[in-house]
Amino acid sequence: MYIEVKEACKNYVQDGKKFVALDNVSLSIEKGEFICLLGPSGCGKSTLLNALAGFEKVNSGTVTIDGKEVTSPSINNITIFQNYGLLPWRNVQKNVELGLESKKVPKSERAEIAKKYLELVGLSGYEKRYPRQLSGGQQQRVAIARGLAVDPDIIFMDEPFGALDAITRMKLQEDILRISHEEKKTIIFVTHDIEEAVFLADRIVVMMADPGRIKSIVKVPLGEHRNRTGENFLYVRDRIFELFNMKTDEYIEYYI
Numbered sequence: 001m002y003i004e005v006k007e008a009c010k011n012y013v014q015d016g017k018k019f020v021a022l023d024n025v026s027l028s029i030e031k032g033e034f035i036c037l038l039g040p041s042g043c044g045k046s047t048l049l050n051a052l053a054g055f056e057k058v059n060s061g062t063v064t065i066d067g068k069e070v071t072s073p074s075i076n077n078i079t080i081f082q083n084y085g086l087l088p089w090r091n092v093q094k095n096v097e098l099g100l101e102s103k104k105v106p107k108s109e110r111a112e113i114a115k116k117y118l119e120l121v122g123l124s125g126y127e128k129r130y131p132r133q134l135s136g137g138q139q140q141r142v143a144i145a146r147g148l149a150v151d152p153d154i155i156f157m158d159e160p161f162g163a164l165d166a167i168t169r170m171k172l173q174e175d176i177l178r179i180s181h182e183e184k185k186t187i188i189f190v191t192h193d194i195e196e197a198v199f200l201a202d203r204i205v206v207m208m209a210d211p212g213r214i215k216s217i218v219k220v221p222l223g224e225h226r227n228r229t230g231e232n233f234l235y236v237r238d239r240i241f242e243l244f245n246m247k248t249d250e251y252i253e254y255y256i
């Protein structure tokens with residue numbers, strides 16, 4: 001399996017009190033999968049993502065990518081956060097070229113690549129603008145173009161659309177779904193929004209808090225084009241709602 005988490009545990013001690021952020025979490029992910037980590041606040045979504053991305057180490061258990069243990073962030077992967085992380089003194093094009101500069105890609109090639117990905121995220125014509133001259137949704141598009149430009153193996157996304165209004169958010173969800181099929185990337189996406197997860201994921205990892213753990217893993221057999229009001233979509237969404245309402249604590253592997 002491409003990505004393997006085996007019996008991972010992560011504890012934090014805060015003011016003398018122990019929080020179990022991840023309690024014996026195991027998860028396997030195939031190359032090219034779109035995985036959503038879904039659950040309420042504090043269930044360990046970001047902790048799991050950070051362990052996968054190499055920002056944090058687990059206390060016990062293992063995290064491997066392509067057979068190698070993850071000990072630090074890899075330049076082959078990128079992470080996109082809620083706050084866009086653009087450099088305010090660089091225009092859109094220069095922001096997208098950032099990762100390419102550190103990879104020593106020649107100038108003309110950088111411009112070509114930036115053009116391609118700005119087109120892919122629908123921002124052709126915005127090259128010379130600065131981040132402050134863009135809406136939140138446009139800034140996040142630039143961040144996505146910048147991430148894709150370095151041709152990463154894995155894209156980690158931590159609530160990337162959390163700060164956006166509902167309509168912009170839906171538009172970006174459509175774009176990232178399309179891009180994920182066009183670019184065939186492995187994407188691990190953190191959200192607490194059930195509909196967002198059903199709209200995007202091949203599989204949804206449903207997590208619960210205190211201690212942070214995986215409750216179930218739900219396959220989403222909805223294909224490349226998803227309709228938020230379609231019968232199948234609503235069916236999957238309702239199954240997930242039910243999972244969150246269930247009182248029992250047993251682990252269920254769900255195949256819809």
Ligand SMILES: Nc1ncnc2c1ncn2[C@@H]1O[C@H](COP(=O)(O)OP(=O)(O)OP(=O)(O)O)[C@@H](O)[C@H]1O
Pocket residue numbers: 012013014019020021039040041042043044045046047048192212
């Ligand atoms: N650096 C830290 N120090 C102490 N406790 C932490 C730290 N980071 C996370 N925690 C605790 O670990 C638990 C899991 O946190 P995590 O951020 O992974 O949750 P989450 O599911 O991503 O939540 P949210 O949706 O609110 O971001 C929480 O109880 C949190 O308070």
